[in-house]
Amino acid sequence: MPQSSHDQAAELHNLPSHAHDVAAVAHGEADHRTDHELSKQAYELSRKALKHTEQLDKAAAVSTTVEKGKGEK
Numbered sequence: 513m514p515q516s517s518h519d520q521a522a523e524l525h526n527l528p529s530h531a532h533d534v535a536a537v538a539h540g541e542a543d544h545r546t547d548h549e550l551s552k553q554a555y556e557l558s559r560k561a562l563k564h565t566e567q568l569d570k571a572a573a574v575s576t577t578v579e580k581g582k583g584e585k
Contacts, residue, residue: 517568524561528554 531554539547 521565521568524564528558
Protein backbone atom coordinates (compact mmCIF):
# COMPACT_ATOMS: atom_id res chain seq x y z
CA MET A 513 0.00 0.00 0.00
CA PRO A 514 1.52 3.36 -1.01
CA GLN A 515 2.37 5.88 1.68
CA SER A 516 0.82 9.32 1.75
CA SER A 517 3.09 12.26 1.10
CA HIS A 518 2.82 13.27 4.74
CA ASP A 519 3.86 9.81 5.91
CA GLN A 520 6.84 9.95 3.56
CA ALA A 521 7.80 13.37 4.93
CA ALA A 522 7.55 12.11 8.51
CA GLU A 523 9.76 9.14 7.65
CA LEU A 524 12.29 11.44 5.97
CA HIS A 525 12.40 13.60 9.09
CA ASN A 526 13.01 10.52 11.29
CA LEU A 527 16.03 9.35 9.27
CA PRO A 528 18.34 12.25 10.27
CA SER A 529 17.43 11.74 13.92
CA HIS A 530 18.42 8.10 13.69
CA ALA A 531 21.67 9.00 11.91
CA HIS A 532 22.50 11.51 14.66
CA ASP A 533 21.87 8.85 17.30
CA VAL A 534 24.18 6.42 15.52
CA ALA A 535 26.82 9.16 15.15
CA ALA A 536 26.60 9.86 18.89
CA VAL A 537 27.25 6.20 19.63
CA ALA A 538 30.22 6.21 17.25
CA HIS A 539 31.54 9.33 18.97
CA GLY A 540 31.19 7.65 22.35
CA GLU A 541 33.27 4.77 21.05
CA ALA A 542 35.97 7.24 19.90
CA ASP A 543 35.33 6.36 16.24
CA HIS A 544 35.56 9.97 15.07
CA ARG A 545 35.89 9.19 11.37
CA THR A 546 32.63 7.25 11.42
CA ASP A 547 31.12 9.94 13.67
CA HIS A 548 31.92 12.61 11.07
CA GLU A 549 30.61 10.51 8.17
CA LEU A 550 27.37 9.76 10.01
CA SER A 551 26.91 13.40 10.96
CA LYS A 552 27.36 14.36 7.32
CA GLN A 553 24.80 11.71 6.33
CA ALA A 554 22.37 13.07 8.93
CA TYR A 555 22.81 16.56 7.49
CA GLU A 556 22.14 15.32 3.96
CA LEU A 557 19.04 13.46 5.14
CA SER A 558 17.83 16.60 6.93
CA ARG A 559 18.21 18.63 3.74
CA LYS A 560 16.29 15.99 1.78
CA ALA A 561 13.49 16.00 4.35
CA LEU A 562 13.32 19.80 4.27
CA LYS A 563 13.13 19.83 0.47
CA HIS A 564 10.35 17.24 0.48
CA THR A 565 8.40 19.17 3.11
CA GLU A 566 8.75 22.40 1.12
CA GLN A 567 7.41 20.62 -1.97
CA LEU A 568 4.43 19.37 0.03
CA ASP A 569 3.81 22.88 1.32
CA LYS A 570 3.86 24.33 -2.20
CA ALA A 571 1.53 21.60 -3.48
CA ALA A 572 -0.88 22.25 -0.61
CA ALA A 573 -0.85 26.00 -1.32
CA VAL A 574 -1.62 25.41 -5.00
CA SER A 575 -4.37 22.95 -4.12
CA THR A 576 -5.94 25.42 -1.68
CA THR A 577 -5.81 28.20 -4.27
CA VAL A 578 -7.43 25.98 -6.88
CA GLU A 579 -10.16 24.88 -4.45
CA LYS A 580 -10.96 28.49 -3.52
CA GLY A 581 -11.10 29.46 -7.19
CA LYS A 582 -13.67 26.79 -8.08
CA GLY A 583 -16.53 28.48 -6.27
CA GLU A 584 -15.74 31.98 -7.50
CA LYS A 585 -16.83 33.27 -10.89
